[in-house]
Amino acid sequence: METCEATMATLRIDLAAMADNYLSIANRVAPAAAGAVVKADAYGLGATEVCAALSTAGCRHFFVAHLGEAGRLASLARSGRSIFVLNGLPVGAEEKCAEIGAIPVLNSIDQIERWNRYAKAEGRQLPAALQVDSGMSRLGLSAAEVDRVVADANVLSHIDLVLLMSHLACGDDASNPFNDEQSSIFAMIADRLGRPPLSLDNSAGCFLDRPHLDLVRPGIALYGGNPGSGVNPMKPVVSLEAQIIQVRAVPAGTRVGYGLTHQFDRPGKVATIGIGYADGWPRHLGGKGCAFIAGRRVAIIGRVSMDSITLDVTDVPPEHLYPGAPVEMLGVHQTIDDVAEDAGTISYEILTRLGRRYRREFPGLPCSPCQEGAAI
Numbered sequence: 527m528e529t530c531e532a533t534m535a536t537l538r539i540d541l542a543a544m545a546d547n548y549l550s551i552a553n554r555v556a557p558a559a560a561g562a563v564v565k566a567d568a569y570g571l572g573a574t575e576v577c578a579a580l581s582t583a584g585c586r587h588f589f590v591a592h593l594g595e596a597g598r599l600a601s602l603a604r605s606g607r608s609i610f611v612l613n614g615l616p617v618g619a620e621e622k623c624a625e626i627g628a629i630p631v632l633n634s635i636d637q638i639e640r641w642n643r644y645a646k647a648e649g650r651q652l653p654a655a656l657q658v659d660s661g662m663s664r665l666g667l668s669a670a671e672v673d674r675v676v677a678d679a680n681v682l683s684h685i686d687l688v689l690l691m692s693h694l695a696c697g698d699d700a701s702n703p704f705n706d707e708q709s710s711i712f713a714m715i716a717d718r719l720g721r722p723p724l725s726l727d728n729s730a731g732c733f734l735d736r737p738h739l740d741l742v743r744p745g746i747a748l749y750g751g752n753p754g755s756g757v758n759p760m761k762p763v764v765s766l767e768a769q770i771i772q773v774r775a776v777p778a779g780t781r782v783g784y785g786l787t788h789q790f791d792r793p794g795k796v797a798t799i800g801i802g803y804a805d806g807w808p809r810h811l812g813g814k815g816c817a818f819i820a821g822r823r824v825a826i827i828g829r830v831s832m833d834s835i836t837l838d839v840t841d842v843p844p845e846h847l848y849p850g851a852p853v854e855m856l857g858v859h860q861t862i863d864d865v866a867e868d869a870g871t872i873s874y875e876i877l878t879r880l881g882r883r884y885r886r887e888f889p890g891l892p893c894s895p896c897q898e899g900a901a902i
């Protein structure tokens with residue numbers, strides 16, 4: 527079997543836990559159906575494996591950001607699953623989109639017109655989702671554009687409108703009144719458009735205390751991220767284990783790393799591990815973040831380098847400190863949300879930046895070979 531020689535670190539993705547997360551959301555939002563957002567290679571975890579596991583768990587609706595991402599999942603579309611392309615229909619991509627069998631999320635009058643014209647020229651109806659802006663001002667038709675669609679039935683003459691969607695701006699803050707405001711704006715627009723199947727909720731929206739319409743679009747919660755601000759109800763999915771490359775004992779006064787930003791005020795021990803910011807470990811965590819060795823917290827000292835990180839392991843029993851010894855970066859002691867908080871960001875960014883140099887393991891599946899293009 528091919529082994530990955532990029533880093534000696536292992537990223538484990540627990541597909542069974544992810545499927546459990548999917549099922550718990552599906553139960554929670556019923557009778558709404560639960561789809562899955564698998565953009566950015568399923569938040570960096572591997573869309574092929576993730577989609578296979580979610581399909582087995584019963585998921586029939588998948589959302590990606592780009593048409594190219596949909597292309598890699600074309601076999602799902604052929605097996606009757608819906609692949610929605612959130613960023614819509616790029617100019618000139620109509621034929622490609624139809625060929626893949628992807629469903630564009632049409633975000634503007636121009637996109638609607640191009641898809642409709644293409645379908646008409648092909649002499650058939652083509653499916654599409656329509657996104658409307660209910661207050662976030664990111665993607666989707668404005669109120670005036672909705673008026674135009676309502677006024678002129680020809681605009682959608684060859685489009686089979688399978689989903690009407692919008693996106694919450696403040697879903698992760700359950701008490702924010704803007705959630706209700708967006709819900710009612712969306713309901714009004716839905717009525718005007720003849721109430722096609724409706725989708726509003728991302729992960730956070732799934733945990734709001736109100737009905738979930740026809741289809742929900744969770745992403746981060748499937749992958750173990752906290753969909754809200756309280757105790758995380760999801761199972762952790764990702765663990766990351768690095769290895770010690772070298773340990774050195776240092777006298778008091780020793781300084782560490784680029785810029786010599788850390789100085790030992792006592793005799794100590796430094797362990798260097800073989801991942802760095804090129805592996806998505808935020809440089810911002812220099813002097814701030816931590817890892818765990820044999821369950822003990824060890825601080826990141828000095829700056830995070832491209833391919834290595836230095837840890838203060840002074841208080842770790844020596845039997846755990848040897849080349850090749852495991853170091854928990856993500857796991858039972860440190861979640862993606864913990865790392866995100868230390869780094870001043872969100873779990874989404876931690877996950878999607880994890881990068882391509884790890885050996886990926888999907889327990890229960892054969893070990894996946896190194897991703898193409900990985901550096902050695």
Ligand SMILES: *Cc1c(COP(=O)(O)O)cnc(C)c1O
Pocket residue numbers: 563565612693727728729730743744745746747
């Ligand atoms: C990314 C995305 C989602 C998923 O959001 P999570 O917060 O990860 O659940 C849902 N809908 C749209 C339109 C998105 O862009």
